[in-house]
Amino acid sequence: MSLPPSGSVSGSRSRRAAWLLLLVPLLFGGWWWGRGSGGDGEAESPGGADRAGAEGLAGNRGDPRASARLDRKAAPLQAAKPSGKPSRSPEEEEREAKRELWEKRLERARFTLDTYRQGTRYPPQSRPIREHPDQEQLPAPERSQPLSKDARDVELRLKQEKVFVVGDEAVHFYVGCENANTHEPLPCEVVGGMAHEAEHMVGAAGGPPAVPLAFGDEGSQGDVLARDGTFTARFQPSKQGFAMFSGTLRVEFQVRSRGQEGRAFFDILYTPIPPAQLTGKVREVVEQGSLQLYLGIHVRKAGRYVLTGRVDDEGGVPFGHVSFNEELAAGTHEVKFTLFGKLLIDEAPSFPLRLRDVDGFLLKEEGDPDRELMAALRGPVHATREYPPTVFSPDEWQSEERTRYLDEFTRDVNEAQEQLGSVSGPGAP
Numbered sequence: 001m002s003l004p005p006s007g008s009v010s011g012s013r014s015r016r017a018a019w020l021l022l023l024v025p026l027l028f029g030g031w032w033w034g035r036g037s038g039g040d041g042e043a044e045s046p047g048g049a050d051r052a053g054a055e056g057l058a059g060n061r062g063d064p065r066a067s068a069r070l071d072r073k074a075a076p077l078q079a080a081k082p083s084g085k086p087s088r089s090p091e092e093e094e095r096e097a098k099r100e101l102w103e104k105r106l107e108r109a110r111f112t113l114d115t116y117r118q119g120t121r122y123p124p125q126s127r128p129i130r131e132h133p134d135q136e137q138l139p140a141p142e143r144s145q146p147l148s149k150d151a152r153d154v155e156l157r158l159k160q161e162k163v164f165v166v167g168d169e170a171v172h173f174y175v176g177c178e179n180a181n182t183h184e185p186l187p188c189e190v191v192g193g194m195a196h197e198a199e200h201m202v203g204a205a206g207g208p209p210a211v212p213l214a215f216g217d218e219g220s221q222g223d224v225l226a227r228d229g230t231f232t233a234r235f236q237p238s239k240q241g242f243a244m245f246s247g248t249l250r251v252e253f254q255v256r257s258r259g260q261e262g263r264a265f266f267d268i269l270y271t272p273i274p275p276a277q278l279t280g281k282v283r284e285v286v287e288q289g290s291l292q293l294y295l296g297i298h299v300r301k302a303g304r305y306v307l308t309g310r311v312d313d314e315g316g317v318p319f320g321h322v323s324f325n326e327e328l329a330a331g332t333h334e335v336k337f338t339l340f341g342k343l344l345i346d347e348a349p350s351f352p353l354r355l356r357d358v359d360g361f362l363l364k365e366e367g368d369p370d371r372e373l374m375a376a377l378r379g380p381v382h383a384t385r386e387y388p389p390t391v392f393s394p395d396e397w398q399s400e401e402r403t404r405y406l407d408e409f410t411r412d413v414n415e416a417q418e419q420l421g422s423v424s425g426p427g428a429p
Helices: 006-038 048-059 064-080 090-119 341-347 400-424
Strands: 126-128 142-148 151-160 164-166 171-179 189-197 231-235 247-257 260-271 276-287 290-299 303-312 318-328 331-339 354-363 371-373 377-383
Touching: 090 400, 126 331, 126 341, 142 260, 151 247, 151 260, 164 371, 171 247, 171 260, 189 231, 231 247, 260 371, 276 354, 276 377, 290 303, 290 318, 290 341, 290 354, 290 377, 303 331, 318 331, 318 341
Parallel strands: 164 260
Antiparallel strands: 126 318, 142 151, 151 171, 171 231, 189 247, 247 260, 276 290, 290 331, 303 318, 303 354, 354 371, 354 377
């Protein structure tokens, strides 16, 4: 057998030595990596936590010790991740809280000031009618109610012509029945009507005796249409036993329908002798940029009088609510209704304007009732002349009370602004 040449043997040995030198660091690196991935508390590569998590999910679901080791390794890395929001000192946190507080206070103070200024730009006695929807018409209430607790399928329709009755005035009451679900009219009968002093009145037990009141559907005594299912009663307190009574009167009655029966009532406020009388004569004049309507009145009993009027534009659209609230001595006077200049400019109603439905009363300091009624002027009372808007003043209404409140609310705004500026620091908006 022939041996290889010595040069080949030495070259082969050199190559094996070179390979061994290359394998040593690879073997040492694998041993080091195994210690790092298997021992607790050892360092690992940035991807170690992800690999450990994947291995834990894949192969160590049933090994709580392996899961615990993986959690301990992942926690420091998760905590080290940046939050994206720089931490602030306690002083900065306190300053931020104060800034947010004063921002809210400033917003509230501005809202209060603006709301008060807007709501008081016209005087109380001259307002848009939309602010008083319940005063747009003279009271003539309508309502409905079940016939009784056991007969809720039958609904009563109740309406009264007026609430306030004065002197020899009469009032009509209307009663009908309908199906509570379909609102179709139902036949009914109204019986047992009685008028008497309301039970809530002081000393009602010693008042005038009750008097009978008949409801009919024959087309008479105020009934509009015979046999239409609406029963009507006419009540004139001065002629039906209450000529000297002043206060609340109640009209009670029974209603029968579909073999069932229920009870209902109407209330009115009655004054036998009015304390004053409106003449219906109106004098108009432009004063201090506003249109004034002076209505004549004969005062029999001195005291504080409260009157209300409604104003429509040329097309009959309700526009203004005017009022009067002052002391009047006995004698002949004029009640001033003001159509404020800025209100006329802002709302721009079409002229001529029409004053209508004026009612009022004498306010009593004590007793029940708290007022003595005047006979109302129903329907149109006066039509104004036409005026260009240039004759009216655009200035807001002013009074000592309004100025005082505006000053106070303005101080609240200024204080909030100063406090906000002090906690926001220089350069803040």
